[in-house]
Amino acid sequence: AALAVADGTALRPWLLLPGPAGAGKTHLAICIANYRVENFSATGLAPALFANIPEMLGELRESIMDDFERKIQNYMNCPLLILDDLGAERDTPFAIEQIYRIINHRYISRLPMVVTTNADRDDLDTRIRSRLNDTNMDLVTVCPMNLPDIRS
Secondary structure: OHHHHHOOOOOOOEEEEEOOOOOOHHHHHHHHHHHHHHOHHHHOOOOOEEEEHHHHHHHHHHOOHHHHHHHHHHHHHOOOEEEEEEOOOOOOHHHHHHHHHHHHHHHHHOOOEEEEEOOOHHHOOHHHHHHHOOOOOOOEEEOOOOOOOOOO
16 A cells, blocks of 8 residues: 555555554655655656654744745645654644644645554544545545554
8 A cells, every 4th residue: 555655556545554653654654755756757756745743833833924824835735745643743723723724635635645643543633533534435545553663
């Protein structure tokens, strides 16, 4: 599933990688991004934009208004967005709104996205959870990574 997203042949444009901390979700997501970079000349696929959600929100929070909209539009419209560690952000109205804006835009536009999370999906914002669970519209492939912590 990860290779299909990386090489642009995935039937479903979203890949959700849920699992416990240390299971290799971020590693796999970075492999997808690296594949895009390494194979750009052969495939013509644009590189992925990798964003750790807490860091992305911090960067957005510090942006000036004009720069803020440019940055958020970049997350909304890049060819492949990789959102790492959904659920690790502080649950503030600002955070929920910005994550929802990005995910909802990509949902409506059916733009490719990879999401990693070790959060229980039931704990995510209802609107975000609904979009991540939308397997009926051939949008999301869920690949649980229920593996032991590779760090220990």
